[in-house]
Amino acid sequence: MSKTAVYGFYYGEIAGFGSTDAVSMLTRLDIHNVRNLAQVRLTDLSPANILYGANGSGKTSVLESIHLLSAARSFRSYTARSVISHGAGNLTVYGEVSSGNEERDARERSLGVQRHRNGDADIRISGLPVRSAAHLAAELPVLVLNSDSFDLLTGSPRDRRRFLDWGVFHVEHTFFTVWQRYQRCIRQRNTLLRRGNIRDAELMSWTHELAAAGESLTLSRQVYFSRLSTRFAQVVASVLPDSLPVTLQFRRGWDRERSLLEVLNAGLVVDLEQGFTHSGPQRADIRILAGDASASDTLSRGQQKLVVSALKLAQGHLFAEDGGGDRCIFLLDDLPSELDDEHLRLVCEEVEQTRAQVFISCIDLADLHDVWRPPDPLSVFHVEHGQIVKEK
Numbered sequence: 001m002s003k004t005a006v007y008g009f010y011y012g013e014i015a016g017f018g019s020t021d022a023v024s025m026l027t028r029l030d031i032h033n034v035r036n037l038a039q040v041r042l043t044d045l046s047p048a049n050i051l052y053g054a055n056g057s058g059k060t061s062v063l064e065s066i067h068l069l070s071a072a073r074s075f076r077s078y079t080a081r082s083v084i085s086h087g088a089g090n091l092t093v094y095g096e097v098s099s100g101n102e103e104r105d106a107r108e109r110s111l112g113v114q115r116h117r118n119g120d121a122d123i124r125i126s127g128l129p130v131r132s133a134a135h136l137a138a139e140l141p142v143l144v145l146n147s148d149s150f151d152l153l154t155g156s157p158r159d160r161r162r163f164l165d166w167g168v169f170h171v172e173h174t175f176f177t178v179w180q181r182y183q184r185c186i187r188q189r190n191t192l193l194r195r196g197n198i199r200d201a202e203l204m205s206w207t208h209e210l211a212a213a214g215e216s217l218t219l220s221r222q223v224y225f226s227r228l229s230t231r232f233a234q235v236v237a238s239v240l241p242d243s244l245p246v247t248l249q250f251r252r253g254w255d256r257e258r259s260l261l262e263v264l265n266a267g268l269v270v271d272l273e274q275g276f277t278h279s280g281p282q283r284a285d286i287r288i289l290a291g292d293a294s295a296s297d298t299l300s301r302g303q304q305k306l307v308v309s310a311l312k313l314a315q316g317h318l319f320a321e322d323g324g325g326d327r328c329i330f331l332l333d334d335l336p337s338e339l340d341d342e343h344l345r346l347v348c349e350e351v352e353q354t355r356a357q358v359f360i361s362c363i364d365l366a367d368l369h370d371v372w373r374p375p376d377p378l379s380v381f382h383v384e385h386g387q388i389v390k391e392k
């Protein structure tokens with residue numbers, strides 16, 4: 001598999017696309033040469049797993065390894081080279097996943113990912129090579145909450161579109177095809193715009209195609225968004241009961257009153273002058289408001305963490321609701337940071353309600369011990385200098 005394919009849109013943004021009936025649970029994880037984890041084996045993983053240890057011990061690298069199994073790439077580095085242990089030629093992550101239940105389609109699969117310094121990836125599912133990381137994502141859908149998740153509030157619209165599209169893909173399996181069609185159309189149209197011929201028949205035809213794909217894509221986003229915002233309102237009210245109301249607004253990327261085709265035609269001269277398409281779903285965004293103001297300008301850092309947690313948790317809930325029992329896996333890196341005990345407890349309760357398998361990292365086990373009381377079996381791992389010991 002080429003580097004481009006691994007870092008293409010879907011592996012990072014749409015991890016989990018195509019998942020059908022899996023109630024995924026990772027039961028075993030082998031890690032070889034991921035950062036400071038030279039050789040690690042975790043067995044008998046539980047629905048809830050806590051990894052604790054000092055700074056730099058390797059906790060995030062374990063979560064990163066699980067993400068590698070889901071997307072063939074890290075969630076914190078774009079190049080495989082920086083994730084591969086210094087001096088090693090490649091990294092390998094192997095995992096065993098069970099899904100389904102006794103009533104329906106119980107099955108076990110093994111997933112394997114090897115990444116090489118030149119960016120190449122070898123991916124195997126149950127021993128067989130697969131070309132696309134999207135297959136992995138279907139087996140092991142993963143949602144990450146880490147310090148980068150603040151980008152949902154403070155980052156660019158692109159971060160929020162990725163977040164939204166992750167969810168749309170799970171609900172609407174044709175979305176992938178429409179999204180690809182839209183990307184092809186906009187590339188073609190932009191190329192023709194740069195040629196600068198206003199009477200170009202080909203340009204007109206691509207504009208029509210683009211408008212049709214754009215409307216379809218946006219409809220799927222709107223339908224998902226409406227469910228997401230309702231679920232988010234419930235979750236945020238639970239985890240952040242003492243703040244201004246936090247609400248979401250969807251901006252589709254062009255004038256609400258007009259069709260995309262009308263807007264593209266009206267903006268043709270400007271598009272030709274500047275050589276690209278100004279309006280459309282590529283400009284969509286989600287506004288996140290606390291009261292009437294932007295949440296990122298109004299809320300404290302801890303409150304912001306609760307809001308981004310609520311966004312991810314709302315997605316986890318919708319994921320579970322849509323597949324008649326499907327669940328994703330949550331990777332919660334340094335969950336206690338920035339949260340007081342009471343708010344941390346509220347987040348943990350919500351996590352538990354998603355019924356997802358969860359991997360939580362923290363520095364001090366005591367931070368979680370008093371607040372994490374779900375009924376699910378819990379495994380506790382101590383991480384120290386790249387070595388991991390199962391304590392419970």
Ligand SMILES: Nc1ncnc2c1ncn2[C@@H]1O[C@H](COP(=O)(O)OP(=O)(O)OP(=O)(O)O)[C@@H](O)[C@H]1O
Pocket residue numbers: 034035036037053054055056057058059060061062081082083084085086334363383
């Ligand atoms: N390519 C690499 N090869 C070897 N070691 C690496 C590599 N990249 C990073 N490291 C080291 O691996 C260690 C693991 O870092 P990791 O981020 O997993 O720690 P952590 O336990 O999550 O720490 P923190 O609590 O500070 O977030 C760090 O000491 C880091 O310096």
